[in-house]
Amino acid sequence: MSTTTSTAGGIDRDDLARLAEHWDEPRSLRAWFTTVDHKKIGRRYLVTAGFFFALAGLSALVMRTQLARPEAGVLSPDEYNQLFTMHGTAMIFLFATPMLFGFGNFLVPLMIGSRDMAFPRLNAFGYWVFLFAGLFMWASLPFGAAPNNGWFAYAPLNQEQHNPGLHMDVYALGLLFLGISTTSGAINFIVTALKLRAPGMSLNRVPLFVWAIVATAFMVVFALPALNADNAMLFLDRRFGTHFFDPGGGGNVLLWQHLFWIFGHPDVYIIVMPGLGIVSAVLPAFTRRGVVGYPLIVLAIVAISIVSFGVWVHHMFATGLPQLSYSFFSAASTIITIPSGIQIFAWLATMLLGRLVLRTPLLFVIGFIVTFVLGGFTGAMFALTPFDQQVTDSYFVVAHFHYVLLGGALFPILAGIYYWLPKITGRMYHEGLARWAFWLFFIGMHVTFFPMHLIGLFGMPRRVYTYRGGLGWDVGNLISTIGAYLLAVSLLLTLIGVVHAVRRGRPAPADPWEGDTLEWSAASPPEPYNFPVIPRVHSLHPTWDERTAESTTTGATEDRILSEGRRTLFTSELDARSERAAEMPEPSFKPLVLAGALLVFFISMLLAWYPIAIAAVVTVAATLAAWLWPVRRPDEELGVAS
Structure with a gap:
């Protein structure tokens, strides 16, 4: 490496120029559609998931307005069914997981010292599919054809004879x-x-957030096939007359529930797990020490990932399955609270032993712990079969899972937004506005959902669009509706705060919080190549470690600068020994074209335009062939092709 044109940090200026040449994407319409930069894709996930969250939140606000008083007429029964189904479906499938995967897309390569995701084009393809699938589902609402059978779409009510029209075809x-x-x-x-x-x-030495994302990814790979099989069989039942869930034709309605909850209970942790990782990432910066019990937290993450696949029947304690089977699933549902408790105690010990810096991200972490513990307490109650059978399909269940999912996902998401906003945008947020947003959110959360426990115990069933007065539910529903409007105001303040930061916030330094993970050693916002020199890590807390910092300046070597091309470094799986440089793909239209062809296919199947669906399949096959056609490169530079 030449030293005649080195920068103050000891990195060759010519190397920096070559890195910028290979990794920069020009500002143009073409670049917007072809980008494979994980940071841009991560931001798009965050914004798109936020948009779908806004739609789902507005749906919830309209439903709470309908339920604020007995026998209100804001919505018809059919409109209410479509809104509450799209609310639940969007929150679970179009907001929580994609939003957390958006954080993962932006942060994982930065946290592990890489220049991009392993498969950049596949990453872009995943985003386009997410966007098109969300629009596909939400576009059905203005036409009165949105899914209308609840987010878990139980059979036999999802069958054509009980639910005609396109509603559940859109869902499947x-x-x-x-x-x-x-x-x-x-x-x-x-x-x-x-x-x-x-x-x-x-x-x-892997950051806990990365552990959480990887555990989530493994759960997705093993859990999602059950849901896909369920939806494929549902579509075949409705469109082509099969009888998978039709008892009259030899099917079984409980088959839907088994397959759905084999996916659905791990999905609770698919949603919550990255949130727990965010908490473990935020705490060191605001306690000035590493998280207590790192090996135990990793063990807890892995344990939750495995045990979560063995508790699905606790969603079915009222279906009449053999009583003996309930005891095993009740025991598993109790056991899974142990690794969650380990993480809670580790975080509390970290705060007790550290020096707290009370900024907004830490406030949301504290709010998360309070809310999640309360949700976990009622969750342990559901593990007891007799209690579960008494409150099944009541508003007590609605209260519980909102405490778990808002406590376990939305509090950490908001903590993550405020924590990483300086890194993502290069701008600092307004602390006073952010604190107002926190307190309104915390109060609104408990005002909205705590009364639902009581009205559930008083007998109010879930999934009802209205109720008669004098049943003891009136006051609780009114309070919940007031809380929902408080939540809406708090989230609006969060949005205003983000927009204010982007437009008028003061410039953010590389590490405004004194964080411990590698993303804080990159610029704010990061350069297109992330790191001028791929660091050599010597500690679990690399930005607090002088040797790691030196490895990117005076210790920089050509095999970690990799300026001759669009390259990053492959390392071994266990101990991260250097293996070889990998050539990363250039921006391409192929991910967008492939996702667009799939969109045409699914629209054609929905509307029974089968010749167009066949043409879309041909387009998909041709695009895949072009995508996977081998690129002629020297053998030593062969790298990732996707």
Whole structure:
């Protein structure tokens, strides 16, 4: 490496120029459609998932307005069914997981010292599929054809004879379409975390957020096929007259529930797990120490990932299955609280032993712990079969899973937004506005959902669009509706805060929080190539470690600068030893074209335009062939082709 034109940090200026030449994407319409930059794709996931969250939140606000008083007439029964189904479906499938995968897309390569995801084009393809699948489902609402059978769409009510029209066809095809994105994204995270870690980042130095994302990805790979099979069989039942869920034709309605919850209970942790990873990432910066019990937290993450596949029947304690089977699933549902408890105690010990810096991200973490513990308490109650059978399909269940999912996912998401906003945008947020948003959210959360426990115990069933007065539910529903409007105001303040930061926030330094993970050693926002020199990691807390910092300046070597092309470094799976440089693909239209062809296919199947569906399949095959056609390169430079 030449030293005559070196920068102050010891990095050759010519190397920096070559890196910029290879990795920069010009500002143009073409670049917007062809980008494979993980940071741009991560931001798009965050914005798109936020848009779908806004639609789902507005749906919830309209439903709460309908339920604020007895026998209100804001919505008809059919409109209410479509809104509450799209609310639940969007929150679970179009917001929570994609939003957290958006954080993963932006942060995982930065946290592990890589320059991109393992499969950049597959990453872009996953985003386009997510966008198109979400639009496919939400576009049905203005036409009165949105899914209308609840987000878990139980048989036999999802069958054509009980639910005619396109409603549940949109549901089945939309989730099949979306599953392509989720699966491709999960595979990408697994390969990225295993093969693209910076030299020296052995498994015992991997950030806890990355552990959480990888565990989530493995759960997706193993859980999603059950949901895909369920939806494929549902579409075949409705469109082609098969009888998978029709008892009159030899089918079984409980088959739907078994397959759905084999996916559905791991999905609770698919949603929550990255949120727990965000908490473990935020705490060190605001306690000025590493998280207590790192090996135990990793063990807890892995344990939850495995045990979550063995508890699905606790969603079916009222279906009449053999009583003996309930005892095993009740025991598993109790056991899974142990690894969650380990993480809670580790976070509390970290705060107790550290020096707290009370900024907004930490406030959301504290709010998360309070809310999640309350949700976990009622969750342990559901593990007891007699109690579960008493409150099944009541508003007590609605209260519980909102405490778990808002507590376990939305509080950490908001903590992550405020924590990484300076890194993502290069701008600082307004602390006073952010604190107002936190307190309104925390108060609104409990005002909205705590009364639902009581009205559930008083007998109010879920999934009802109205109720008679004098049943003891009136006051609780009114309070919940007031809380929902408080939540809406708090989230609006969060949006205003983000827009204010982007437009008028003061410039952010590279590390405004004194964080411990590698993304804080990159610029804010990061350069297109992330790191001028791929760091050599010597510690679990690399930005607090002088040797790691030196490895990117005076210790920089050509095999970690990799300026001759669009390249990053492959390392070994266990101890992250350097293996070879991998050539990364250039921007391309192929991910967009492939996702667009799949969109045409699913629309054609929905509307029974089968000749067009066949043409779309041919386009998909041709695009895949062009995508996978081998690129002629020297053998030593062969790298990732996707």
